[in-house]
Amino acid sequence: MTGALLLTSASTASADYVRDGQWPLTVYDAEKVWETSRGADVTVAVVDSGVDASHVDLTGQVLPGKDFTGSDNPQQDNAGHGTGMASLIAGHGHGANGAAGVMGLAPESKILPVRVDTSENNVDTAALTAGIRYAVDQGASVINLSIGDSSAYPGSKAAEAIAYAQDHDVVVVAATGNDAGTVSYPAALPGVVAVSAVDQSLGFWGKSNTGNVTVAAPGVQTPQADPTSPSGYVKADGTSGSAAYVSAIVALLRSEYPNLSAGQTINRLIKAASFLENKGKKAPDSQLGYGIARPGSALTMDIPAGPKEGPLAKASTSTNSGAASDGDDSKTQAKKKSKSSSGGILVIAGIAAVVVVIAILFAVIRSRRNRGNRGGGPGSGGGTPGYPVGYPQQPPTGQQPYPYPPDAGQSQGYPTPPGQPPRHGQ
Template identity: 35%
Template sequence: MNRVLVPLLMATLVVGVAAPVASDDVGEVVRAGQWQLGALRLPEAWRESKGAGVLVAVLDTGVNGRHQDLAGVVSQGPDLTGAARSAGLWGRHGTAMASLIAGRGHGDGHKGGVIGVAPAAKVLSIRVTLENGDPLRAQQRSGGGNALAKGIRYAADHGADVISMSLGGGSGAWEGSADEEEAVQYAIGKGAVLVASSGNDGDAGNRKNFPAAYPGVIAVGAVDRRLRVARFSNRQDYLSVVAPGTEIVTADGDDAYVVGEGTSSAAAMVAGIAALIKSAHPGMSPYHVRTAIELGARKRPAAGYSRAYGHGVANALLALRAADRLDAPAAPLPRPGPYFGAGPEPSSRAHVVAGLLALVAVMSVRVVMTRQRRGRDLT
């Protein structure tokens, strides 16, 4: 079954002002809008770890390292899409995700702009899909050359400690791929922690979503400011945790910011938490990193687990404390089973060996804030 990479990124409202706005003012507004910093207890977690020494591979639409909040953070990996870059469309979603993972902010004391969950980590950008609305998508060669599987293997072979995939099945293709599942297991064998978004059709089809459903991948859903599961967040029995995913401000393009919603953002934040843990505990296995994140979750379901919340709402500080306990010399370590995820149905694996999962960058953007250069109007 042939598949073409199909990201989902919709801008519905542009907000501007009539007078020029100083860049410092924009930066302060952006930082003030990052409600997830308190929800994840990041200021406290940063006393223990900021992700130093960790490389996070962002498999997405590409990452624009020229954005002021990502200066010096990004190294460019391969473009596996088989398509050229369309002006103004390349790397917007990937840049947004990278900023949530390892944004540094900017300005005096880096107090403005987007700061990521792991602000001392580095990002490896691997382009595996095109932006929504990119006119080149129609010209993209069918299947994209198995981009996701190749991207996972490239990340693992080039030292990625964490692989972040804010992607999901789309365009009617919701099965898994044997090539992708093998790539996931290959990366886990190399010690990489894989994180993916659970999907954004929880209020519609609520379909099984890949790569989140592959065994070994940490699947992440979304919650709102009140820590309630977002209506769009997919509910599945392979869900690991949930994290902030509504009203999320991110970097966008060269000089802009976007406010959006989706499980994409939630997954990027949990990838950042994994980076904090890997920095503090470099030798910790992917399974035990996941265990620490789940043990550190708050607002846990009464039964201990649910398809909506997974093990609860991710919390960076509590995850680091759980990792400390797991990494203690005398700590009894839990042993993983054959899966920590449901995996594709046996009938679908053979069906898609030659194909590629259609990918969706699952972040539905609602408000765009663009800061023009050299003091021009905010448009």
């Protein structure tokens, strides 16, 4: 499919200045996409600053959720960020026919708010860990992490929680970061769908972090709900919004293809992605990954399901669940391995001893024969000492954590809506 087809305009123009600004819906030809799927029966966990369930564009979409900040109110959002992500995923707009406000790309999905402390621009690790596990146990099939957390490095408790989600057939989507650096954790963890941003021309947004990117999505000047703004809305730049849009696409896929595993769902997402007008790119590209995510194509293309584990590498599952039984199993495995190794060493030692005895006997016999055969010349010289075929390679250096603020992109608040907002064509 060409970029021109992807950029099909919506058939009608709205009369709402917020909705008119939602260029991603136009790019994705959302009305056409919704003929196939609207995300019904899918729960998307938004692990963030909370979600304001009373926002006019989210009423009825937000589940009770849980607060890990100690305030015991997951539906409170003092930062506005979590509400914004929820609106891009499951917003239903408001007014006549829902034509005003923010419409999410998966408007029939449900949002599970998981509130964590983002006030210091560095997510509380314990809350993040507990929140992810909570989301899994509550039945979320998609987890959106539009956050930056420097402590979610491989081997950390937060990384184990993400692996726990993956082990339970959950698709984890995360923002790559907004400081033009290297893909940040948790997006850099194995198996996580790492999302960078593109602008209105579908060109790469220069502040997106790069490296191990999975796909890209709209993330520049995206209107979203924000209860902290006087108008209730902001326009924002950042990979946070890009990740939210990809989480919405995953929700559409999981609704339409409920029998596909998380890995197979990711496979559809990747196989349907395209570089479009970004010429000269080869997958996986450090900026766009496998391309710009395309919901319509992902929903309708003839794509073989593929293996259940999907195309992305996963972390080892041997110690991911964190359950006591798993720890016992690990110890048992270690003991078995130790016994097996010891047994192997004993067998090898026995064989070596036999070989030594035979060699000594052979040398004695040969010596006697040489002494008895005086006409014989000296024996041939010894062989050259052997060298290993290859040298062990230095293990690859792990990517270092690179923290970034949960909402590092610029946000521009909308003015309070005028009485008669101007009508803009699409």
